[in-house]
Amino acid sequence: MSSTAIASSSSKHSTRRAVFPFTAIVGQEEMKLALLLNVIDPKIGGVMIMGDRGTGKSTTIRALADVLPEIEVVAGDPFNSHPTDLSLMGDEVKQRVESGEAVETSHKKVAMIDLPLGATEDRVCGTIDIERALSEGVKAFEPGLLAQANRGILYVDEVNLLDDHLVDVLLDSAASGWNTVEREGISIRHPARFVLVGSGNPEEGELRPQLLDRFGLHAEIRTVKDPTLRVEIVEQRSAFDQDPDSFLTSYKTQQDELQQKLISAQNLLPSVTIDHDLKIKISQVCSELDVDGLRGDIVTNRTAKALAALEGRNEVTVDDIRRVIVMALRHRLRKDPLESIDSGYKVQKVFSQVFGLADPEEAMQNGAGQPAGVR
Numbered sequence: 601m602s603s604t605a606i607a608s609s610s611s612k613h614s615t616r617r618a619v620f621p622f623t624a625i626v627g628q629e630e631m632k633l634a635l636l637l638n639v640i641d642p643k644i645g646g647v648m649i650m651g652d653r654g655t656g657k658s659t660t661i662r663a664l665a666d667v668l669p670e671i672e673v674v675a676g677d678p679f680n681s682h683p684t685d686l687s688l689m690g691d692e693v694k695q696r697v698e699s700g701e702a703v704e705t706s707h708k709k710v711a712m713i714d715l716p717l718g719a720t721e722d723r724v725c726g727t728i729d730i731e732r733a734l735s736e737g738v739k740a741f742e743p744g745l746l747a748q749a750n751r752g753i754l755y756v757d758e759v760n761l762l763d764d765h766l767v768d769v770l771l772d773s774a775a776s777g778w779n780t781v782e783r784e785g786i787s788i789r790h791p792a793r794f795v796l797v798g799s800g801n802p803e804e805g806e807l808r809p810q811l812l813d814r815f816g817l818h819a820e821i822r823t824v825k826d827p828t829l830r831v832e833i834v835e836q837r838s839a840f841d842q843d844p845d846s847f848l849t850s851y852k853t854q855q856d857e858l859q860q861k862l863i864s865a866q867n868l869l870p871s872v873t874i875d876h877d878l879k880i881k882i883s884q885v886c887s888e889l890d891v892d893g894l895r896g897d898i899v900t901n902r903t904a905k906a907l908a909a910l911e912g913r914n915e916v917t918v919d920d921i922r923r924v925i926v927m928a929l930r931h932r933l934r935k936d937p938l939e940s941i942d943s944g945y946k947v948q949k950v951f952s953q954v955f956g957l958a959d960p961e962e963a964m965q966n967g968a969g970q971p972a973g974v975r
Contacts, residue, residue, distance in 0.1 A: 764808065874901055
């Protein structure tokens with residue numbers, strides 16, 4: 601999700617459906633932070649959001665896509681190809697660029713693609729028209745949802761109810777950044793670099809541990825209990841529904857500030873560093889928690905860097921790690937499909953021991969596990 605050639609996302613509300621502003625969302629700080637960090641560094645690997653019904657999961661994800669800066673794409677290209685970055689181009693555009701041909705560009709909002717539960721593999725990955733390929737000698741390809749989601753967000757509501765095979769396909773594409781379709785000896789591939797966001801209600805079942813592990817972060821959300829906050833949420837929603845244009849105008853400054861903050865963070869990210877001793881301690885936490893593989897180590901490092909970039913710093917601190925390590929590791933502790941996901945206490949306890957903090961409960965009270973969101 602490149603920050604180059606940014607176009608203003610000023611009020612075009614009259615030409616497209618009004619979306620509730622991200623900066624107006626009350627509470628759910630862990631979910632908001634997880635989404636923002638994935639936008640800054642899509643290589644974190646997406647986020648799995650589990651929580652009660654009616655807690656604003658879909659609203660928040662759509663709001664995130666709306667606040668993102670517009671991207672520059674090759675005009676008329678079905679894959680949202682980047683005009684200069686070869687790794688984000690479809691093969692046809694890549695050949696044109698490498699041959700020195702000028703390509704026409706345009707700007708568009710970042711795509712937020714909903715994947716319906718009943719989607720087939722062909723609908724997700726795309727299909728090859730074998731008959732046309734054989735008769736006309738061309739690779740006739742009908743792009744799927746993965747093509748539309750390139751350089752955008754792919755949202756799967758109730759991902760825990762999706763067929764495991766389709767979840768595998770999504771995770772493979774999200775990890776590699778490419779989608780490959782093969783049929784009858786014909787192979788077509790295209791870029792599929794997107795932020796994968798899955799959501800679900802734990803009462804309806806969890807994903808298998810092997811699949812869950814491949815989501816970068818795991819955010820938990822709960823129904824707000826504080827009556828004052830609940831009233832604020834209801835009033836915000838009522839005000840938006842009654843007069844969307846006025847509501848959006850009142851949050852325009854905050855939305856623009858957040859957009860600029862994300863652009864700055866994307867640009868700063870390559871220069872963010874993390875001390876070698878901190879990397880050792882992160883890996884020690886993962887080892888003592890018996891986390892399988894190295895995804896936990898990698899994601900924790902990446903997420904801590906993204907948080908530092910979001911806050912305008914080029915060096916990761918212990919506090920950055922403390923604020924993201926629960927989201928990066930809690931879902932990697934579950935070995936048995938029948939186990940429930942750790943709320944975060946176990947991760948915080950080991951983190952506090954390894955990093956020399958006196959007491960995990962004290963760490964929690966000081967803000968660990970309660971990431972500071974953007975309001």
